[in-house]
Amino acid sequence: MSDPMAEIKASFFLECEELLEQLQDGLNRFEEGDDDPETVNEVFRAVHSIKGGAGAFGLTALVDFAHIFETSMDVVRSGEKSPEADDHKTFLVASDILCDLVAASRDETDVSPERIEESVAALKAFLGESGTDPEEDEVDPADFQPMGVSMTLPDVGSASTDSAGATQILPDLSALPETTPESQEYPGNTSTQNAVPGTPGFSIHFRPDPSLFTSGNEPLHLLKILSELGETTITCHCDELPPIEQLDGEESYLSWTIDIRTTHSEQEIREVFDFVEDLCELRIESQEIATPDVFAPEEPASQPPSFDTEPPTPPIPEVETTVSKPDPQPSVTTAPSVPAVAPSQPSKGKETTAKPAKTGGTVRVELDRIDRLVNLVGELVINQAMLSQSVVEAGIGSDQNVAAGLDEFMQLTRDIQDSVMAIRAQPVKSLFQRMGRIVREASSAVGKDVRFVTSGEATEVDKTVIERLADPLTHMIRNAVDHGLEKNEDRKNKGKSSQGTVKLSASHKSGRVLIEVSDDGGGINRQVVLRKAIEKGLISEGSQLTDSEIDNLLFLPGFSTAAEISNLSGRGVGMDVVRNSITALGGRISITSETDKGTKFSISLPLTLAVQDGMVIEVAHQTLVVPLNNIIETITLTADNLREMGPATTVVQLRDDFVPLLDLAVELGFAPPRSSYDDCVALLISPEEDSMAAVVIDKIIEQRQVVIKGLQDSYGAISGIAAATILGDGQIALILDAGDVISNASGRTRNTVETLQLTGAIA
Structure with a gap:
């Protein structure tokens, strides 16, 4: 029997992959000058969601680092501080560390403490002038503790005897106070009495299934996250709570209505419930929560509280909990819902509608199942060909009905095959984002200023191709930074910008996928390549080779033009492996180079391997x-x-x-x-x-x-x-x-x- 907790945890790590992709994409756009508040919010939400999920599973190291990262982005989001160029690099490095911590948590390995401390120090340095001390904003351990329920009752009332003769102790409900209990304080929430009337918000109905608790989730954690998004009033509905002697410890009887005043979108509210969406009943309604004048005359103390539903007999009152600090002011009554106020348009005229994180009806399927489906489609194609061959050999191919049926079968087979291939196809965006990290690390190692540019990230390729392209592209990107680009001083002497450029692009061409890695460096020094090849005995001294043939010498095993061996290159291992990897995918790789203008590697791959x-x-x-x-x-x-x-x-x-x-x-x-x-x-x-x-x-x-x-x-x-x-x-x-x-x-x-x-x- 599968472990439900393990399945939920696996789902969390899959969600992390998407969140990390959103994080990297947002940071790249932010670095390029996209100062739209929604871009910063997207980065903040990604880190916040990872932190929240990690806390639910007790991944302390991941939570701690995500917390300081989240605090830094919150400072940017609030406008307290605008990041400089070096700060953008700090955020990108922090995203790399966050990615490593997610992978380490999944694989139960460790990340170098020195790298974490270095990144944390850089983030704290950024926060130093913002007026925010991250040490004072520690992650509250109570955020992720199980929710306690106080069963303390007033004086016990009368005892009654049921039909079976058993004595039943019932509380004296008349002894209960007429006012609601003291509000339970949730950290990070602002008192609802200070809100501006007419603030847009949402009414959320949340009812957990029993499976939510068995999978290790806690409603308190979800309510805590909601309280961080705005001013909340939470009502706990107890009308389905049975008598104590009939309580089933594995059932779920409570539900909650949360009224929240916030400027966040409905999608951001819904993201709080991402990991429990299938384990609860959830309804979110947009409304304008109007706040009455706090200086209005107080309601009579004897006025009975209102209930959302008719209480059963004996009556069990609803317990309304206002998430705010205890305040002697009278309780605030929520006004009837009215249409939500349209939010103001952000800068640059961009739409405010948040793109959904997940398309409706999306399901996660194991890759093995898709592979099995692909194999079955392959067998279907073979059987269709065999059937057509049998019809021809039997001499009935001229029959119009048979011919029409075969044509329809052939078209249906092709449609099924195209649909299955589309399931396996994935954009190369995730692969390209990983290469951005390679550029940052390689440029730092060799002391070069490098700008990384990508295009065609939406180009779709078979998932297997993407996975097997990671190593070849990594080596080619490192070569472009180490060998292709000149040193900063040399570029200046040639009249170039001191900052070099490495480009990575993808496109569809003639039924194949074309991936290009190019740089604007000095190009291939063919005289050096030719001399090295002669010295190594790879070619004879009098050989007459074209430029293309000289360039292809780089793919020979053990060939290297590096004068020194570094941690990036120089050992003569790599380009031959790159070519073999591309060839194994049914692809080809070629080189074009021009002196002082740069070098381009072109990889041509089939759309599918099936x-x-x-x-x-x-x-x-x-x-x-x-x-x-x-x-x-x-x-x-x-x-x-x-x-x-x-x-x-x-x-x-x-x-x-x-x-x-x-x-x-x-x-x-x-x-x-x-x-x-x-x-x-x-x-x-x-x-x-x-x-x-x-x-x-x-x-x-x-x-x-x-x-x-x-x-x-x-x-x-x-x-x-x-x-x-x-x-x-x-x-x-x-x-x-x-x-x-x-x-x-x-x-x-x-x-x-x-x-x-x-x-x-x-x-």
Whole structure:
């Protein structure tokens, strides 16, 4: 049987991931000059929510740090102090520490006390001139203690005997005081008698289920958080409370109505109940809570109190608790609800409506379940292909009803597959935010002033791709800071800004995801790269390489141009691992660089790792699949557009361009070269922006959707082959890695095309 407390705790850490993402996003916008109060409120709420949830689980270290962070943001929110550039860096570092503390609490590990103390000291330094002493605002341990209920009654009244003859002791209800009990004080709340009449607010009805208590939650903690958001009046409804002898300790009998005067939005109020939303009955109504004149004549002391509902017999009065400090003034009566006053518009004309933290109907699903669904969809695609093949072989494919049914089945299968892939897709925003921390740490380590810019954060990629991209991107970002950007003084001497820029972008292009890491540094020193490669024996001294080929030497194992070994780089381990990681995802990586202008790494990845559209072809009696997004067009070769350049190289003239001709059977080792390619079928493929070739095949069979089955775990990397699939007739077909095929042939074809260009053969 699963542990309910463990499930609630796991849910808390999942919520923390979203809150940390909101925190990072808000801090980035704040640093960029977005001084909208809602931006600061968003940051404050994120830290506050993490602190509140952590307190419920007794995560002391997380609560303590979140408290000082929250206090700092509250100072900014209240306008007591405006942060400078260094203060923004302090907040970003604090968000990194908060992220580490959340991870440490989840994994039951530790965070370096020195790092925590350093960040706390920086936050306290920021608070030093604000007039706020964080030491005086300690977290009240009582915030998270179980709620105590006083069962002390006045003098016992009469004893009665029930039908079974048992003696029943009943309290003398007439001895109860006519006025409400003394108000229970909740820290952080302001007296309701000082409020301005007509303050907008909300009426909240809260009734916990028994499961709320068994999961370790306490209503007192929720009421305490509400009291921090505004001036509250809390009414506890006891009308369902049974006689004492009928009390069930595992049932929940009480409910509360909380009237709160606040400038916070309904969404912010609802966030207080985030972790118990499914464990209670919750209703929030907007209203204007009007406060009567406190100087009006007092009500007669004998006036009976009002009740929200009719009390049962014997009557048990409602206990109304006003959350304020004890005050001899008369109690305040809440006026009838009226429409809420529209809040004033903030600066910059931005809307005041808060975006909901969660979309209605959202559920959390374990990734394993989604993976299982993806696999089932893959099997459905295979079965659909097999059914279509069987219909053709049975000779009933010409039947209109059968054909229409197959078309509908095929479309339905595709729709299901697209929907399932959309479930697995996630924006790269969370990954990009992690890279911001890498830039901060790397720039601090090497003493460079670096600005980090991101774009395309909403681009969606398969979740597996995002997880496996973290390490390659981390290494590339560190390289950009350490190797790509010059030192601050060197940049000034070149007439550049002393602050370097590292950009990280994502976009969709030709059915693939393009991720680019670029910097505005000095570019790749190709002479140094070439000399290092010769010294290490990677190439011969007389080799003639293009700029692109020199750049690609960086991906060779053990290659490094660093003069010194640092904690960031210089050991020759990394870029080859980066390329292998990208290749394992079915992607390609390329480099472009220009002296004194910078370097750009481009990563091209498939949208999904499960299903893709492909062209089924035949080569040397072997069935292969070429990814459809790699194919530009199909062509029929003629003697007029073919040119032989030596015994092993042929090029094709297409309009105003020459492209190398590759015989796929030869490239894969299936057959020897043909004597003539006249009247052959070829596919013009371009897996990357600067890569193109005409690939000769025997024939095109069909176009269909195929399920990708990886081969690397069983067979390792296979040159020219990306994966495999199962066709409709049960046959296994290999999926071509078009980029690898072109790359393997580039040494033979490069000089030929360059020769044609230099001799003016291109019209």
